[in-house]
Amino acid sequence: MAERLRLVIREVNQTESGGFARVEHHIIAAMNSEAAPVHHHVFDTAIGPCGVAWNARGLTAVQLPEKDRAATERRLAAKAASAGAAEPPPWVAAVVADIRRYLAGEPVDFSAVAVDLSTLDPFRQKLYETMRSLSWGRTTTYGELARQLGSSDWEGAREVGEAMGRNPMPVVIPCHRVLAAGGKLGGFSAPGGAKTKAKLLALEGVHLHDGAPRLPGF
Numbered sequence: 001m002a003e004r005l006r007l008v009i010r011e012v013n014q015t016e017s018g019g020f021a022r023v024e025h026h027i028i029a030a031m032n033s034e035a036a037p038v039h040h041h042v043f044d045t046a047i048g049p050c051g052v053a054w055n056a057r058g059l060t061a062v063q064l065p066e067k068d069r070a071a072t073e074r075r076l077a078a079k080a081a082s083a084g085a086a087e088p089p090p091w092v093a094a095v096v097a098d099i100r101r102y103l104a105g106e107p108v109d110f111s112a113v114a115v116d117l118s119t120l121d122p123f124r125q126k127l128y129e130t131m132r133s134l135s136w137g138r139t140t141t142y143g144e145l146a147r148q149l150g151s152s153d154w155e156g157a158r159e160v161g162e163a164m165g166r167n168p169m170p171v172v173i174p175c176h177r178v179l180a181a182g183g184k185l186g187g188f189s190a191p192g193g194a195k196t197k198a199k200l201l202a203l204e205g206v207h208l209h210d211g212a213p214r215l216p217g218f
Contacts, residue, residue, distance in 0.1 A: 036055035036057055036116070037055060038060055039055075039083055039085065040053040040073070040086070042073045043096050047065055048065030052088070052096060053076060053077075054116075057118070060080050061079055062099070062169040062170055063075055063079070064170055064171070064192075066191050095110075099172075102171060102203075103171075103203075109136070113172055128169075130149065131174060131175065131177075131178065138177060139201070140177065157181070164178055164186075164187070166189070170190045176188060176201060184208075185208050
């Protein structure tokens with residue numbers, strides 16, 4: 001822990017004042033992540049095994065199905081840096097129940113779920129919090145999100161798109177509701193890619209392509 005902090009502090013000394021806040025954030029995030037161990041839990045849903053990871057402050061990851069339960073758990077544990085599987089506390093069990101309901105076709109609002117974004121950079125924190133206001137069946141675009149965050153050029157939209165691909169909590173942070181320019185589907189980093197994105201949108205009544213199937217039956 002001390003060595004990690006010394007490395008970060010040397011970086012602070014070498015940067016201008018504009019970079020100080022960014023590195024200071026990383027110091028705080030490192031300290032917080034050490035103090036809050038992460039655990040995970042895999043559960044069955046209408047589309048296959050999914051998983052969540054959490055710490056004392058909130059949810060840290062959501063995993064959509066991989067090829068089988070073991071692969072889903074491996075991917076989740078790796079991306080969440082989990083200390084191991086555990087029975088979820090009541091508030092996490094409630095999130096699990098809501099994800100099951102959502103993937104079975106019920107409208108669910110995840111905007112009040114406690115999430116821990118403290119290890120992410122400030123841009124992604126602000127972006128993901130803004131995205132959480134997108135309700136069931138409502139979509140926006142990368143460009144519109146960029147404008148909401150104060151950027152109106154194509155580079156802003158590109159940065160938003162890149163951050164979508166690094167979203168640690170799909171469904172709870174609804175990146176599937178963010179489309180490319182012109183209302184095109186765009187990419188999706190979860191297993192199944194754009195096909196999964198289209199099916200999640202179809203679940204909510206948003207059909208971008210004729211014949212997009214509805215869940216369950218992924």
